[in-house]
Amino acid sequence: MRSVDVIIVGASLSAAAAAKRLVDAGLETIVLERKELPRHKICSGILSPRGHRFLLENFGPLPREALHEPTSCRGVTFHFPSMVSMPMDFFGGTTPHLHRKYSDYWAIKSSGAEIHDRTSFAGLEDHGDHVIVQARKNGEPVEYRARQVIGADGPSSLVIRSIYPDYPQTIPWFFVGQKFHDIIDCPLSPDYFHFWFHPGLGHYTWSHARDGRQIVGVGFKRGDNFAKKHQTVVNYLAEKHGVRLHPHTEDEGCGENFGPSLINRYVFGKGNVLITGQAAGFLNMIGEGMSCALHAGAISGEAVVEARLRNRPAQEMYRRMIASEVRRTTDQWNPLKIAFDRPHEADFPAALMALGWRDRAKVLRDLWRFVVLYKEFKWGRQIFRAAMQRPLIGGYSMQRWL
Numbered sequence: 001m002r003s004v005d006v007i008i009v010g011a012s013l014s015a016a017a018a019a020k021r022l023v024d025a026g027l028e029t030i031v032l033e034r035k036e037l038p039r040h041k042i043c044s045g046i047l048s049p050r051g052h053r054f055l056l057e058n059f060g061p062l063p064r065e066a067l068h069e070p071t072s073c074r075g076v077t078f079h080f081p082s083m084v085s086m087p088m089d090f091f092g093g094t095t096p097h098l099h100r101k102y103s104d105y106w107a108i109k110s111s112g113a114e115i116h117d118r119t120s121f122a123g124l125e126d127h128g129d130h131v132i133v134q135a136r137k138n139g140e141p142v143e144y145r146a147r148q149v150i151g152a153d154g155p156s157s158l159v160i161r162s163i164y165p166d167y168p169q170t171i172p173w174f175f176v177g178q179k180f181h182d183i184i185d186c187p188l189s190p191d192y193f194h195f196w197f198h199p200g201l202g203h204y205t206w207s208h209a210r211d212g213r214q215i216v217g218v219g220f221k222r223g224d225n226f227a228k229k230h231q232t233v234v235n236y237l238a239e240k241h242g243v244r245l246h247p248h249t250e251d252e253g254c255g256e257n258f259g260p261s262l263i264n265r266y267v268f269g270k271g272n273v274l275i276t277g278q279a280a281g282f283l284n285m286i287g288e289g290m291s292c293a294l295h296a297g298a299i300s301g302e303a304v305v306e307a308r309l310r311n312r313p314a315q316e317m318y319r320r321m322i323a324s325e326v327r328r329t330t331d332q333w334n335p336l337k338i339a340f341d342r343p344h345e346a347d348f349p350a351a352l353m354a355l356g357w358r359d360r361a362k363v364l365r366d367l368w369r370f371v372v373l374y375k376e377f378k379w380g381r382q383i384f385r386a387a388m389q390r391p392l393i394g395g396y397s398m399q400r401w402l
């Protein structure tokens with residue numbers, strides 16, 4: 001059995017950030033990844049300025065192969081049912097349009113950790129002074145021993161389920177699907193990620209250009225018909241925005257742990273097992289998850305290093321150190337922060353004020369109708385109530401920590 005300082009599960013961005021901190025501190029670190037690397041990751045690849053800074057500062061400039069075409073993104077355009085559109089540029093200029101298959105591989109290799117791909121985490125036993133990790137490589141069982149384990153294994157984290165088997169039933173889930181279309185004519189600017197606040201289209205509707213094709217994506221609930229929802233959006237884009245697309249040539253989708261950051265319901269692990277990235281619940285508004293995954297990942301690595309230096313439990317250090325990232329992510333959903341502060345990295349209040357007063361009123365009315373849509377969901381009422389209460393009670397109490 002291989003014995004190391006830390007095992008990280010997952011070879012994505014949060015893992016790369018955690019691994020970088022651990023390896024830099026001289027800790028022997030193995031990353032387990034269930035897929036063969038470089039691996040595909042469903043993602044639009046729109047990196048926020050903060051995520052971009054993190055990559056530059058920690059791993060250096062991105063190689064060309066880690067980028068899709070167009071290679072950069074100016075920001076986000078919000079579209080409303082009243083046909084008002086609000087383009088918002090990122091603060092500080094354009095950011096890279098990541099090709100996750102290669103950007104993640106580049107980052108994890110740059111971290112200096114030892115990588116075991118095609119190795120699926122299967123379970124663990126925390127014995128207090130060490131953790132035994134069970135995995136499967138090419139179908140064969142393999143075991144590791146480590147002082148700490150970091151679960152960076154994304155929304156449907158098996159590491160979480162190994163310490164909290166009921167966790168998946170206690171949080172809201174939603175599904176996203178996207179289809180790739182060859183373009184006949186597309187007036188939507190390829191420089192922006194486009195998002196629709198339109199209750200008639202669904203709670204999460206987006207489109208953007210990638211490698212000469214147009215992606216059209218929708219969020220849906222369990223039991224919804226993805227093909228039908230997607231077709232509704234394609235028809236809407238044709239009718240309202242003049243977007244003409246060929247039938248799709250490819251599609252993909254996945255389940256997402258939506259809402260933990262909105263309702264302050266993160267999960268950081270137990271004992272020697274730390275949970276980070278989207279697995280822990282870090283996801284910014286409109287599904288931007290790379291920047292908070294990178295920062296949370298780095299903090300999990302730092303917490304392990306600090307715990308050793310100070311001879312304190314890693315879990316205690318992590319919960320203390322992660323508070324800044326919790327606040328930053330949760331702020332993204334706070335309506336008062338959105339109205340009067342700048343929790344996002346594109347200037348929504350400035351874009352709103354740039355509109356005439358009639359359009360401004362339409363946008364506010366459309367936004368309200370959109371938010372009310374969330375009440376339809378099983379978890380919607382709870383999320384809705386939490387979002388409305390937070391600014392009133394000033395609550396950053398990180399409710400329901402596990």
Ligand SMILES: Cc1cc2nc3c(=O)[nH]c(=O)nc-3n(C[C@H](O)[C@H](O)[C@H](O)COP(=O)(O)OP(=O)(O)OC[C@H]3O[C@@H](n4cnc5c(N)ncnc54)[C@H](O)[C@@H]3O)c2cc1C
Pocket residue numbers: 009010011012013014015032033034035039041042043044045046047048119120121122152153154155157158176178217254256276277278279282283287288289290291293
């Ligand atoms: C359709 C879509 C579009 C998105 N667009 C954007 C965007 O434009 N910008 C943005 O910032 N974010 C976007 N996101 C969110 C972003 O992709 C995630 O928030 C981010 O990748 C989370 O990173 P992570 O490191 O926490 O985990 P993940 O990226 O989910 O990686 C988890 C890793 O763990 C591995 N793994 C899982 N289980 C096991 C196991 N049992 N054993 C070993 N390995 C395992 C997986 O294979 C994977 O490599 C999008 C998400 C979706 C679904």
